[in-house]
Amino acid sequence: MAKKPTKAAIRKRLNALREETLAISEASEDSRRPVELDQQMVGRLSRMDALQGQAMQLETERRRTILLQRIDAALARVEDGEYGYCVSCGEDIEAKRLEVDPTTPTCVGCAEVGT
Numbered sequence: 001m002a003k004k005p006t007k008a009a010i011r012k013r014l015n016a017l018r019e020e021t022l023a024i025s026e027a028s029e030d031s032r033r034p035v036e037l038d039q040q041m042v043g044r045l046s047r048m049d050a051l052q053g054q055a056m057q058l059e060t061e062r063r064r065t066i067l068l069q070r071i072d073a074a075l076a077r078v079e080d081g082e083y084g085y086c087v088s089c090g091e092d093i094e095a096k097r098l099e100v101d102p103t104t105p106t107c108v109g110c111a112e113v114g115t
Helices: 007-027 044-080 095-100 108-114
Strands: none
Touching (some): 007 044
């Protein structure tokens, strides 16, 4: 059975994931700005491509926001001593599951029921 990481190691990993997510969000900020629709400068297909690119970046940012919320919730569980326990049933979450996604709030059983 895998050894559970320490509270400090979990906090460090979650904070690193948080910082990485924020850095990516900041770096991609320009691609989410409104698209200029100057018909004199750009053809119709180019505008459509730009709008599609912007829409994809906005969706990616929405997902990053959700990830940040999950990270913050996991950090709160670490502080409360509840990290590693399923928020639905209270059972231990497998170490391998937490290794893959340190923000996961549920065990496999409860996650399957929720889908």
